[in-house]
Amino acid sequence: MPNPGIYQHYSSLTLNRLDDGILEVVMGAGAGKLATADHKMHRELSTIWRDIDRDPETRVAIIRGEGKGFSAGGDLGMVEDMANDFDVRERLWHEARDLVYGVINCSKPIVSAMHGPAVGAGLVAGLLADVSIAAKTARIIDGHTRLGVAAGDHAAIIWPLLCGMAKAKYYLLLCETVSGEEAERIGLVSLAVDESELQAKAFEVASKLAGGSQTAIRWTKYALNNWLRMAGPSFDASLALEFMGFTGPDVREGIASLRERRAPDFARNKPA
Numbered sequence: 560m561p562n563p564g565i566y567q568h569y570s571s572l573t574l575n576r577l578d579d580g581i582l583e584v585v586m587g588a589g590a591g592k593l594a595t596a597d598h599k600m601h602r603e604l605s606t607i608w609r610d611i612d613r614d615p616e617t618r619v620a621i622i623r624g625e626g627k628g629f630s631a632g633g634d635l636g637m638v639e640d641m642a643n644d645f646d647v648r649e650r651l652w653h654e655a656r657d658l659v660y661g662v663i664n665c666s667k668p669i670v671s672a673m674h675g676p677a678v679g680a681g682l683v684a685g686l687l688a689d690v691s692i693a694a695k696t697a698r699i700i701d702g703h704t705r706l707g708v709a710a711g712d713h714a715a716i717i718w719p720l721l722c723g724m725a726k727a728k729y730y731l732l733l734c735e736t737v738s739g740e741e742a743e744r745i746g747l748v749s750l751a752v753d754e755s756e757l758q759a760k761a762f763e764v765a766s767k768l769a770g771g772s773q774t775a776i777r778w779t780k781y782a783l784n785n786w787l788r789m790a791g792p793s794f795d796a797s798l799a800l801e802f803m804g805f806t807g808p809d810v811r812e813g814i815a816s817l818r819e820r821r822a823p824d825f826a827r828n829k830p831a
Contacts, residue, residue, distance in 0.1 A: 571600035579769040580618035587625030596680040597634040605654035608661035618769040623672040630681020662687040672761035683713040693739030694754035707809030711801025716794035
């Protein structure tokens with residue numbers, strides 16, 4: 560593990576030091592599995608960008624998923640804990656906020672490589688990455704409204720800027736899946752490639768970034784991300800509304816429907 564003094568407490572994320580000052584952040588436990596954000600992984604995703612920022616050996620970070628996809632949604636046990644326990648809800652609110660602002664404020668450029676399902680906390684880093692690369696067959700979905708809570712996390716701060724308000728509302732309100740190919744067409748991701756080429760393309764892009772002027776690249780990132788910082792109040796509001804939703808009845812129906820593998824029935828909980 561690189562720089563054990565900085566990264567020694569990470570266990571849900573695998574960190575690999577590649578050539579040219581590239582650090583690979585891998586979610587997931589191996590072939591046939593999908594990274595699910597439980598309490599530990601959620602916490603680690605919220606702190607890793609701060610540690611990468613202060614790591615003198617890292618010039619560029621790549622984040623990818625191991626196994627059959629990039630990332631699953633939040634672990635249902637964790638979601639139930641959020642609905643039932645105020646202290647858990649408050650802690651995860653802080654972590655969700657730190658994850659978004661951590662990616663935005665990390666001075667090092669970040670490249671994401673998304674394949675298969677891309678949902679949940681992993682998708683936050685996937686779409687906020689400075690260069691986002693998706694397999695054409697990737698399935699990007701913001702699952703919040705399907706769960707019965709507002710689309711918080713990264714959605715309000717980045718989707719309208721990337722793909723426009725009309726597309727953002729369509730996909731976020733209806734919880735529709737976006738393929739990697741379609742995501743590139745509408746501007747939601749930087750590039751879409753065949754899945755067999757995904758890791759190589761991510762490394763190629765990261766190598767170019769690592770070989771460039773670090774001050775020029777980092778300061779350009781900082782300046783461009785002021786657009787996201789200006790959207791901070793929208794993000795803060797969306798995150799607060801998401802977490803308020805975890806106190807209501809719809810999220811319980813959302814959890815039950817996922818456990819029972821059926822469509823949710825929110826009709827009985829219609830707002831006045």
